[in-house]
Amino acid sequence: MLQHGGWECLLNTIEACSIHAWPQVSDxxxxxxxxxxxxxxxKHTEWNTCFKKLNLDPKPVIDCYTSGMGHKLExxxxxxISALEPxxxxxxxxxxxxxxxxxxxTDFISFICKAFKGSNMPQACLRVSHPITSPTDAVKSFNHVSYKGEEGVNSKATLSEIISSIVASWMIL
Incomplete structure (x- = not known):
């Protein structure tokens, strides 16, 4: 199902190809x-400038996309996603x-830190003041953001900023 148009489909496939081409999260x-x-x-039409900005070779991503491998990954x-429970x-x-x-x-980092199994705890986890005991604790304080066919209540940048912060701290280690 196409949710946000052709650009979303293209960019999702390009991103899937980048994950395939560079499997390490830090890459x-x-x-x-x-x-x-x-x-x-x-500025979605400028997506290909990211290769140059990050000094990355576009060939593996473009080859994945044009060969049809990106479609298979999607x-x-x-x-x-269809198999998710719930x-x-x-x-x-x-x-x-x-x-x-x-x-x-608000407790995204706590969940990540609780699930982290590595030896070098990310710095973001050292700053967590109230770790959550289980992911199901989130259900108790559930507040919806963006259901199918409904406008979001909170900014989508919030999650993006939180994810960026924690992953950036992992990449420093």
Whole structure:
């Protein structure tokens, strides 16, 4: 189902190809963030400038897209989304450690820190003052943001900023 038009479809496929081309989060995340930032600023047609801005070779991403591999990746992601339990009701539908966070944006970092299994705790986790004991705790304070066919109540930048902050702190380690 096409939610936001042809540009969203193209950019989702390009981002899927970037994840495929550069599987390490520290490698693909800056590119995806650049593309999403441009899209958020209504400059989605400038997405390809992210290659140059980040000094990345566009060839693996473009080859993935033009070969049809990107379309296959999108179908794979769609199957994964369809298999979610519980099924997603709105976007963004964030899952940490197999549990949906619903829209508990304020405690997003707590969920990530609780699920983190690495040896070097991200700096963002050291600043968490009230860790959550389980992702299902979010259900108790559920407040909806963007259901299908409904305008969001909160800014989509909020989650983006939180994700950017925590992933940036991981990339520093």
């Amino acid at each position: 693909h995340y800056p590119f995806v963030y650049c593309v999403e930032k441009l899209s958020y600023e209504d 179908l794979q992601y769609a199957d994964e 099924p997603h009701d709105y976007v963004p539908w964030v899952i940490v450690d197999g549990q949906p966070l619903y829209n508990d944006y």
